[in-house]
Amino acid sequence: MLVLNDVWVNWFEGEDKGYNVCPFFEWRKRDKIELLDTIPLLYIEKELYQYIENDLDDLPERLLMKIHNRAIKNGRAIEYAAVVTNGEGIIAFDTMGYRIPLKKSRLIPRHERRVYQMIRMINPMSFSMKKLRNQESNHIFSLSREAMLGLSRRERELKQLLMLALDQLREGKNLDEVHYWLTEWEPEQYQLIQGLSFQKAWDRLYQHIYHGWTIKHEQFCQQMIKGQPLFEQLWDKANQIDNDTQIKRIK
Incomplete structure (x- = not known):
């Protein structure tokens, strides 16, 4: 079995979307960065890789048996x-x-290069699966890769925060409130907005927020969460950590 030694990892827990498992250049000082003594390396087929990266479901039994107690941290399996x-x-x-x-x-660049070198002359392993998803499961708290394409870690966090605020707006089912926020986004459509039902107004606002991320999105997010302590804490966390010095080099 292929094995990597002295591997730096930055664990992201409970993530069912690969875009939330940040690459090395987005690592922060306050992240859960650990050094593993050794860890097994498996070259697998594309479908299984996508399943592991973008899901939280049972892994193949044979894969689990193959790696059982093979990784070591601080001398412990x-x-x-x-x-x-x-x-x-x-x-x-x-x-x-x-x-x-x-x-x-993710891995640091040096270890990524090492991985590609190690698998260069071998074929991927095949593991039987009980099920493989035909498509990704997307919802307001777990957006598609398309919705996050090109965004930085900070921008992804703020976009997810804005989606939390939108979900709260949806749960409130207050017609005047959804009209207010949609008008804040597109004031030139005031007359049209006043004639929309709650669901149509909310869907229209969601579509505006879903696509891309601009300074307008950021300012709108700040407006929506104002006066809500939990959301404001998440806002402060995203912006405060963004100013931390990134880890430039791990030896």
């Missing part, structure tokens, strides 16, 4: 942890003793 690649992307995972990839991490 980790029950199920590995680095997997399909030859195009790389992700590490730790099941925390369960059967699903609860913690996920």
Whole structure:
């Protein structure tokens, strides 16, 4: 079995979208960065790789048995942890003793290069699966990759915060309130907006927010969360950490 030694990982827990498992250049000082003594490396087929990267579901039994207690941290075995690649992307995972990839991490550039070198002359392994998703499951709290394309870590966090505010607006079912916020977004459409039902107004606002991210989105987010302590804390966290010095080099 292929093995990587002295591997830095930055665990993101409970993520079912690969875009939330940040690449090295987006790592922050306050992240959960750890050094693993050793971790097994598996070269797998593309479909299984996508399943691991963008899902939180049971891993193949044979894969789990293959990596059982093979990863080591501080001299102690980790029950199920590995680095997997399909030859195009790389992700590490730790099941925390369960059967699903609860913690996920990217690798530092030096280790990524090493992975591609190690698999250069071998073929991907095949593992039978009970099920594979035909398409990604997307909802307001877990947007599609298209909705996050090209955004920085800070922008993704703020967009997810804005979606939380939109969900709260939807749950309130207050027609005047949704009309107000939609008018804030497109004031030139005031007359049209006044004739919209709650659902049509909310759907229209959602579509505006869903696509892209601009300074207008950011200002709108700040307006919507004003006076809500939990949301304001999330706003402050995203913006405060964004000013931290990024990790430039890990030896």
